[in-house]
Amino acid sequence: MIVDSFKFLPRTFRPIYEGRGAFPGEEEPVWTPFAKRLAESRIALLTSAGMYLKQSQPSFDLEREQAHPEWGDPGWRAIPASATAADIGVAHLHINDEDLLADPEIALPAHLLSDLAGEGVIGGATANHLSVMGFQERNLHDWRDTTAPELIAHLRDQGADGLILAPA
């Protein structure tokens, strides 16, 4: 079965995504071989659903996006693998957050990943997973210059052998 990439997208949005090719300067392949066995590897997750910890982290900045509709908060949050639905808020103006709040595992399956670690399918999960807010200015300057280097440094600190990114 081949997935229909536009099944759930309003028809008017399709040209925003389709047929635009590579991001400028990103035309060449990039590749890092996955060298280890999964059962010996530490895995991290990254969601773009705008998740944050309600008690200890600021929300992504939705007020500024309301005032400047083409801007999206380029920051990121570390979400502990042990965080529960009660801990997690969602700041994302482009999706309905009801299901995400009811069961954050649909975008960041941290507990399921820990279960797989317990079963030996993977070696382990990183202590923290990662959250960004996926709606970004088209030039992606802040993501490239600030957010991506910080995410990479955090993943290295956490000893991540591989990352699953899940756009919201």
Next chain:
Amino acid sequence: MPVLARWIEAAGIPTVTLTMMPSVAEERGAPRIVGVEFPFGHAFGMPHDRVMQRLTLELGLRALAGASKFGTRVDLDVAWPVPIREAYRAWQPKVASPIVRRMLEAQGKANS
């Protein structure tokens, strides 16, 4: 998001992008791709459906660890269990996003 995957991959950390729009991830050059035919906001499946979420996560892990070359794409053969019209409405925010409101206002002006 595929661009973010590329930057992280280039820094030496293997990535897989698990996405509702795998053809877009291919265009943007994500190194490894898993396609899911799920509504936005639901990359790993239905809320509280651990079987569906596990199928999805495990395919992501297999693609991450087992893809042999750049651009490898595998799609998950799981159908969304909600009728399309209902699912199409359900994922969208109750209030249109600021950028969509601006687009609609621009269309309204063009039509008036």
